[in-house]
Structure formats: structure tokens, C-alpha cells
Amino acid sequence: MSAAIDKRRLFAMIAKETRQILRDPATGLIAFFLPILLLFLFGYALNLDSTHTSIGIALEDESAAAQSLAGAYQNSRYFDVHMARTVQPLRDMMISDEIRGIVVIPQDFGKGYARGNPPRVQIITDGTMPNTANFTRSYAEGVLQTWLANEAADRGTSLEPPISLSLRFWYNPSLQSRMFLVPGAIAIVMTMIGTLLTSLIIAREWERGTMEAMMATPMHMAEFLASKIVPYFLLALVSMVLCTLLAVFVFGVPLRGSIWGLLAISAAYLMPALGQGLFISAATKNQFVASQVALLTGFLPTFLLSGFLFEISSMPTWIQAITYMVPARYFVPSLQSVFLAGDIWALIIPNIGILLLFGAGFFALCIRVTKRSLD
Amino acid sequence: MGGALKATIIKEFWALLRDPKGRITLVLPPMIQLVIFSFAVTLDVNNVDVAVLDRSGGSASIELIQQIEASPSFDEVKLLHSMEEVRRAVETQDVIAALVIEQDFDRDIVRGQPASVGVILDGRKSNAAQIVGGYLTRIAASTGAVVSGSPLASREASAPINWFNPNLEYIWFNMPSLLVIIVSVAGLSVTAQSVAREREMGTFDQLMVSPLTVPQILIGKMIPPFCVGLFNGTVYLIVAPLVFGVPFTGSLALFYLGLSAYLLSLIGVGLFVSSLSMTQQQAFLGSFVATVPVILLSGFSSPVENMPGWLQFITYGNPARYFLELSLGQFLKDMPAADVFGLLWPLLLIATITISAAGWLFRARME
Amino acid sequence: MTGDAHHRDAVARVSGLSKNFDGAEKPALSDVSLEILTGRVTGLVGPDGAGKTTLIRILAGLMKADGGEVEVLGGKPGRDLADIGYMPQRFGLYEDLSVEQNLQLYAEMRALPREDHDETFARLLKFTDLDRFRERLAGNLSGGMKQKLGLACALVKTPRLLLLDEPGVGVDPISRRELWAMVQDLLGDGSETGQMGVLWSTAYLDEAEKCDTVYLLSEGELLFEGDPARLTGSVDDRVVRLTGFEPRRRQVLTRMLDRSDVLDGTIQGRSVRLLLQDKDALKGESGFDVTPATPRFEDGFIERLGGGPKGTSALAERYRRIEPGSGPAIEAQGLTKRFGDFTAAHDVSFSVPYGSIFGLLGPNGAGKSTTFKMLCGLLTPTDGSGAVAGHDLRTSGGEARAALGYMAQKFSLYGELSVQQNLNFFAGAYGLKGSDARAAVERVTDIFELGDRLRTDAGTLPLGFKQRLALAAAVLHEPPVLFLDEPTSGVDPVTRREFWMHINGLVEKGVAVLVTTHFMEEAEYCDEITLIYRSEQIAGGTPDELKAEAAQMADLDDPTMEDTFIAMIEASDASRQESEAA
Structure with a gap:
């Protein structure tokens, strides 16, 4: 075994690996089909903004005011309204998931309103889905407030509160969850290629007996690892560019940062992702076990613990501690920023630093476990 | 041939339980998912940091800041001194929101004029930002009532109530949904491995030259994942009320009926994938590709009605959609039998289709 | 030193070598000494599990010895890897790369000068007769061709030490003989390659006979070393x-x-x-x-x-007597299988009476497996029909399958199930119930002495026991017909004899046996043989008839079964070329 890395051997190994990538059906599936599937699912299926909700109105009062309020709900573009006289039939509809909320306009609403002291309108939500319940309640309250303000304006009084907030949502003024979900999906795709796909490749060499033949050549183990990293690194970047094109041109996600910012943070994330995949592969030497471990330590944490979908600060402290060990935690916010906010180097550079450290750690582990020995 | 079927079923159980790799898929993912999911998955927003740029500095603005600090939803309130600092804090995600209180804020309050505060929210997390916006609006309203000295100018015009989950506990939604997900993931991966493993181990031919018929072989392969699914479901049924305090209001019989129908339809999908795969590797990838849409289109991550129409149409073919509704209904809503049956027949229809398709493919791929 | 036949250098020397694996009952190697000389083929012979692979891996620097001295090319093993050619058991080929791409990869790995590539590849491809298949993926080559490509990759830069780990496993006699001739060629020409030393490991004892020096290993110990003629003598x-x-x-x-x-x-x-x-x-x-x-x-x-x-055979003694039915036990009539344009088997017909052994022989990929699979119901014939114990495979496949016992080439029982669980399953699968099933399992446990190992995972059994278990599972239901697909590849000669002792006993009880094999010695046990080549039956008859035919055809004196096999294939090739030319 020669001590130095030989450029010729390295290129030959990279060429071999690239040919295998191009022939392996798993590559096409994970690097191209799955990204498109994921992007479409996250772009379309995962919509956290309730734009159209079915509710019921229990109109217990027949007064003109009550009718007018019910009309306000019916005219709202947020709601599909089912009318009823009492709550009971609406409750059954809520149980069978036909409506998400009920607005009860009580019996003496009209009388009280005429006296300037209307009884409270009751807003009942289906608590089984808390996020939807919150949105339904906010929208239902909003319609009521607007109706009250309009009524007050008609009578020449103002209902403005002493302190009001004017909310401005930076980076995503139209508040579409797709804007942050699609970049998050790209992080998942990169994890799939970096960790899941690469976790299979050294294990495959062990299973097929080619590892043994390679180890009996003068190959340097560093060359071997490098030959695995380079092609998959490029493959992941190609897939990332594909995803970015889809994100921008199909899903209308803006790319406010530069392509360089995007490449820099993606390249930095691929270090720990590839390192982790190779480490799993070299440590398990079995494709099936490797894929399971990659799923549990790569895919799931990226999905759950990166802050992509679920707010890290809301998690229990001990889980927050775990999230610091998840490379995607540093990648997802940077990626969302590059797309929605721009090249915020103050955010990106520290994250790149941390990702490179993780990468170095994984590669060190890889070199430790990839021994040139069958013992 | 009762003996032959029994022998096949016993063999499949042993194959599942004695294979160390099989045990990994059986035990580890559900455990880890139980722990991480149940705590990490929440769309609630708590303990977030906000920033305040107070250019007014009067008693009203201080009152507002104190009210925010006192709220359990917020962790730290960072006092900043320039718009530049505000921009930086939001940009680097130091804070999710920043309040900008202008110089004339206290003056307006004193004069009894409506005062306004600008709030910048991080749209990169639009969901959390909207919720934070809601929190801040409520705090502003109550602060307004305090500082203006009047009773609420517009007193609460509505009384919100949440049925089935009065405090909107996220875990009440999470556990019944998680049950669906775990059952799906385990059911699909266990079934998908079964035929592929025989092919890879070289036992497939041995099986095919025995007098066992195709239905016997397939039933043998269906029973263990079915039992694994029932077991996982039962674990959640016990853990959810005992550990997480999630009520189970419905009927156990209806719940198990739904679970069984769901498992049958899943196992059909799993067997289909397995019959298609030549190696365990392909079976794994196949079950992964099948699992992702099953979960994302179930209504767990976001409600089905939020999806575009064409996608909602596709979800009618997804068995998880029906079972998620059934599980939530049985846990929280005491869903009556009539509604349950409305969800059962699509499940059984899907099961019939997927299992027949798997049987057909199994025969077709024998050569 | 070239041309000096008496002075030979040792390219590798091993003395007092020992190696233990964690958890193993016995050491894999204990006190083994060996010497590999230039210009000779050193045979490393022994059944599976004897320690051959471990020894080769130590020489290739892939494993460390626990004790003893190892010297390879005058230094530590693993130092001069560029000068070692190593062909592992599964040939070490990338199946998703083409023939040429595999060669290129190994040429680069071993730093063969670029300007020599074309010439070397041309020479090796001609030498291995793979020139026609340059662009073909290694995974699509037949077993014999993979083996040759594996050798070509090991030779891409002429090594000083060539390590071949069981190059003949699963490969038909013709390919084995060709490979042997190639290695002899390399050593024989007295030029640069004449200074190469070759270590050839094999489980086929007939290959050992041809080696210059033989080391005979059994369970990690050296039983014999020296000229094979000495042991024969x-x-x-x-x-x-x-x-x-x-x-x-x-x-x-x-x-x-x-x-x-x-x-x-x-x-x-x-x-x-x-x-x-x-x-x-x-x-x-x-x-x-x-x-x-x-x-x-x-x-x-x-x-x-x-x-x-x-x-x-205790098995045969306790086996029921098979009452022959009116017809033959196994019958094939014009069996044909086409996969798209490719005809895998064409118009194969034969019949096997009860109480006899019928052998299907032929090179890899010739169509014998296809024929075998059609007869046991794994493939549906495109044309023709087959019957087992009087049951037509098309109309009553279930009955046909119930009447046969099946034992496959690779160990194909459930490795992660215990011996007992395997037996219970097969008893049930073949329709034995309750006490019948228990009695059958007890009977075979007793006969095959599996009692101590009932709880062991089948996958961890020593090869000999796996083979017994596979036979035990195949005969639980006392079938009148047995299908054996290369039943003894890799097992030691004693276990193989034990196996045939049982089969012979069963045949005397009236059982009909259909067997495929690469061991020509096993073909001798057959009452009748059919030879399948290029999807066609090219010859048939008793072993003696075939030998006599071959003796006449190729002018051989007292040919072995292997000579016969090769002579007939060559004759078939010759007549095909003639008809193509005409």
C-alpha cells in the first residue's frame, strides 16, 4: 500500500462510481423521482393555510341583525357555510368531519344588539385538529369584528381599540406556507441523496464482494472514500438545482439570494450528509441495516427536528438539546433565508462553519471504521 | 390443507421475529418515532423570542412590554435601539417578531387617540409568525384596556369554545394521528420485505415447489404484519390515555374494526411492492416511496380540505385518509357507528383492490 | 533465473500460521505452513470451511494472522499489492460495468502504464475469448465467462503472485478446464510470466491432482503437503x-x-x-x-x-416402499421454453421410471436449469408437457408438487429459523398434520443426527449439517420423486458420499430421482443421463453408453465422465460450425 494518494487511481475510481450511479435504478428513483414527488407533495399537499373552511351557523335568532351577521359569514371567502336552526345537527356534522367550526348566533342577539349590548356570539371549533381550530377561530372572530366595525361605522361611531397592531410579514407577505415548505423539502431531498443513497454504496461493495477485490489492489482508503464522495456530491448538487428550478418556476418561490449563497450553504450541508451516509455504510456493511439507520438518523431528524415544519423553541428542552446534533437544523433556516430573504451572511456563515465541523467529524469517523481489513 | 396454512403462518412469524434485521425494523422505528414525534411534533408556538424597539419610552409602552414579558408564550423580549438592529435580529432569526413603538405612541394614548404599533414578523415561518401575531394582538388589546383606563372599548364580542379538545392540546391530536402513521410505516415495511426476502435468500423456489397454493402463501405473509399492526395500535391505545392523558371516548370494537380494515388495505399495498421487488433493497425503497404520500396525503400534516381540488380527489384513494378520521373520531369525538361505517366501506374497497392486485402480480412474477 | 528449472524462488512463505475468529468453536487455521514457488501451481485443497479463504486473505493482506510468520514477496503481506493478482470467490467484478470497464478499472488501480492498455486488453480478451463481449455488462456474463474476466482483471498487470480463491465453484467442467489451461499457459512460456507463483484453491479434488504441489486442508489443519502423486501413490x-x-x-x-x-x-x-x-x-x-x-x-x-x-442408509430403511404407478415417475414431452426471442430449452423429452436416477448435465446456461424448473413447476413451459408421479403439471400442479421432494443448489432453507422450525414448517407445507408431522420430524431428526442442533439457526450450521437438513426437509413427506439441483456443491467428499448413500438407498425403495450436477463423479451414479447444450438435448443414455460413444467419437481410451462431457460438447460445436459453414 503506497502512502500517497494517487491521482490516477482516484480518477479511475471516480469514473467507476459515476458509471455505476448512471446505471443504478435506485439513483434515478432517489435523486430525481423522489425529489419531484416530495416537492409536489410539500408544495401542494402540505398547506397549513386554511383558505377554505366549512363551518355551520346555528341561527337561533331571526332578527335582521342576526341575519346580517350570518350573511357576513356567507359572503366571506374563507367560509363555506351550512345553516341550521339549532346546534344539534351541526354537532353531528362536526363529528363526521363535514365542518370545522360552528358559529352560534344566540336567541336574543337581535334584541340585545338593538339595546347596544348584544349577547356574545359563540364560536365553537373542532379541537381534534388544534392548528385548524386556531385558524378557524381567528377567521371567525375576524368576520365578526369586521361586521361589528362596519355596523358601527354605519352608525357613525368608531370601535377602534386604544392600541392596535399593524402586522407586516417580511419575506412572505402573502403568508403562503408553501414558501417555506418547498425550501424545506429541498433540505429533505439533499438528506435523501447525501445520507440515504450513500449509506447504501459502501455496504453494496461489501455485499457484492467487490470491496475485497478493491482492498487487494494498492488503493488508498482515502481514495476509496473520496471516490464515493465526489460523484454523489455532484449528483446532489444537480438534484438541488433541479429542485430549485421547480421551486422557482412551478411553485413560484422567489430566489432572493444569489445562486452562490445557495451553492455555498448546500455544499456545506452535503459534507455532514455525505459523511453520515458513508459512516453508516462503512459501519453496517449491510444495505438493509444501512437504509434503516439512514432513515432513522437522517431522514426523520431532518423532517422533525430541523425546525422546517415544527418550531424548535416550542419543543421540550431535552429535545431542543438533541436538535443541536442535527445538521439539518443549521441548513434549513439558511436555505429558507436564501430563498425568501436573500444572502444573509450573518446567518449563513456561522451555519456553514458548524456544518463543516460536523462534516469533518463524520469523515474522521469514516476513516476510523473503514479499515483495510476483513477481520 | 389447514395444517399447511398454519405451518406457513407460524413460519412467517418466526421469520419476522428471529431475523435480527427484521427486528430492527419492528422495534426501533416505532420506539424512536413514539418518543420524538409525541414531543417534537407540535404546531403550537411557545417560548419564542421577540424584539422591541421602543422609541416612545412612556408608561404605556413600558406596560405593553411588560405584558409581553409576562406572557407564557414568549421567552425573552430583546430591547433594541435602532431599525438597523431590528432588521438584523429578524434577518438572522434571532427573534421571530419585532415591535416598533414609535415616538408618538404614549402621546396618542394620553390623548385618548387610537395608537398603533408596527410589528415585523418573519414570513419565512409564516405559520408560527401568524400565531405570534395573534398572541401579540390579544396582548395589545388587553394592554389598551388597562392604559386607557376604560373597560374594553370593544368588549369581547365572541366566546370561543373548542369541542372534543377544550384546551387545544396538540398531543390529543398527535397520538391518534401518530397511531395511524406508525401502523402505516411498520405495516408497509414489514409486508414489503416479506416476499423480497424470500427471493433474496433463495427460499422462494423452495416455497413455490411445495404444494402450498398462492392464496395460502399470501395469507401466511399477511397475518404477521396484520398482528404487528394490531400490536402497535394497541400499544398506542394504552399509552395515549395512560401516559399522555389523551381521552378515548369511542368504542373499542369500532376502533379495532377500522384498524383491521386499514391494515388489510395497507398490507395489499405492501405485498404489491414486495411482489414487484427482486431484492430487499428495492422493497425498502418501494415501501418508502409508497409511505411518503400515504402519510402526507392523509390529512395529518395538513387538513385535506386545504389541498387543491385535484389533490383532494387523489386522497380518496389513500386508505390513511379514512383511518385518520376514524382514529381521531374514536379517540376524541365518540364517533357513532353510522359514521364509522361510512369510513369502513372505502377502506374495504381499497383492501379488496390492493390485495387482488398483489395476488395477480405475485402470480405474474413467478417466472 | 529464467529457464533454470531447478532453482525456484518462493514468492510467499508461511510458517506456523494460526487464526481464530471470535465465537468460533475451532481455530480457522492452526499451525499451517506453506510455500508458493515461482513457475508452479500450488494447490490449496479442502472442503468448504477448511480455512482456504482465510489463508488466501491473509496472504493478500486483508486479514491479520494471530500467530506464525507470513512473508509475501519478501516482505509483509499487504505491502506490494501492485504485484499481487487476487481473484476472490465471487470474482470481484462490478456487475454494472462492462467487461472493458472492469479491465480498465483494475488496470488503473494497479498502475498499468496507459500506453500499454490497448495491447494488454487485446491480449487478455483474446486469451480469455471475451473479445466479442467487450461491451457486455459483467452481470450479464455466464458463470464461466465471469470467472475468465475475473482472471483477466487479476492478470491485468502481470503479478508475481497470483491468488485464485476457488475459481471453479459453480462453473461447468469445460470452463474449469479452460481456466486451468490458461493458467498453465501463463506459467509455461518461461518468459516474464514464468516467474509468477500461483496459489489455486479448490474444493474439487480432481483439480488437485493436476497441481504441482498440494496443501490439503481440513478444518484448519494441514493433512498433507507435497506432490499429489505421493498421496495418490x-x-x-x-x-x-x-x-x-x-x-x-x-x-x-x-x-x-x-x-x-x-x-x-x-x-x-x-x-x-x-x-x-x-x-x-x-x-x-x-x-x-x-x-x-x-x-x-x-x-x-x-x-x-x-x-x-x-x-x-438409515433413511432408506425407514422409508416407505414406493409402489410404482402405471406410468413413469417423471415424464417430459417436448418441453420448450422461450423468453421472448430466446429459446432457453427446446423440445426436451425423457422419462424416468421409479427406482432410478436420471441426470441432467450441461454447461452453465445451456438450458438444464430451465428444464429442471419446468418439471418442478417453477416455470410454465411454452410448449410441451411434463408430468410428475402421473400428475400433469399444467392441470394438476398441486398434486404434482405434493409428490416431489426438492433440494436446491444453494442452501435454500430459512437461515434465520431454527432447525426445528424449518422441519416443522416443511412438514406442514407438505400437508402433514399433528402426530404425523411430529413423527416425521422425529424420524429425520434421528436419522440425520440433528437432535443436538434442533435449536440452532439453520443459517449458522456447518455446511455438512445444512446439507443434511436440506435433504431431511425434502424427504419429510416420503415423496416418490426427488428433485436435486446441484445438491452437493462445495461439501467435502465424505459428506457427499453419505448423501449418495441415502439417495442410493431411497432409489432401491423405489424413489425416482432427477439430478443436475457439475460433479462428473456424481453423474456416474445416474442410471441414465441426458446432456443439454445450447437448449438442445445433444446426447443421452447410460453413463457407460455415453462414455463408449465419446471414446469412439474422440478416439479416447477409457474416458472419464468429464472427458465424455467435453468430447460431446466439442463434437456438437464442430457439427454446428460445419452446418453453419454449409
């Missing part, structure tokens, strides 16, 4: 052939093996071949003629191991 005049007897040959063999002065015996066509304790053991006995036979390396090996198993 030790049994020189004690190997005899019995002919001219009245009773069935299997009965004669059984009777002979039961005698204490007979160490070993096999069937050879119509005759029985015996290894005697003493050359005069059969003197003065009548009922047969005794002629001396050529001793083999295997005879010496069996003697070193203390002789073969005795003659009477």
Missing part, C-alpha cells in the same frame, strides 16, 4: 473396479461398504469402484470380477480422513 494398488456382478450395482455397493475391509466405494457406470484396506481383501471371492483401477487423489484424501461412510 499411497493407495496405489488398493483401488479396484468390480464388474460382472448379477445384482443391481447399488446393492453391491451397499454390501461392499458394509464390510470393514472396504474403506470407500463409489458407483462408476455399471461398475463399482472400491478402495480396499488391503489389496488382497477380495481375493478368492466370487460373483464379480475384480480389475485394478487408476487411483485418484480423492482416494488418498478419504483414507486420510479415516474412510467413507458405511453402506446402509
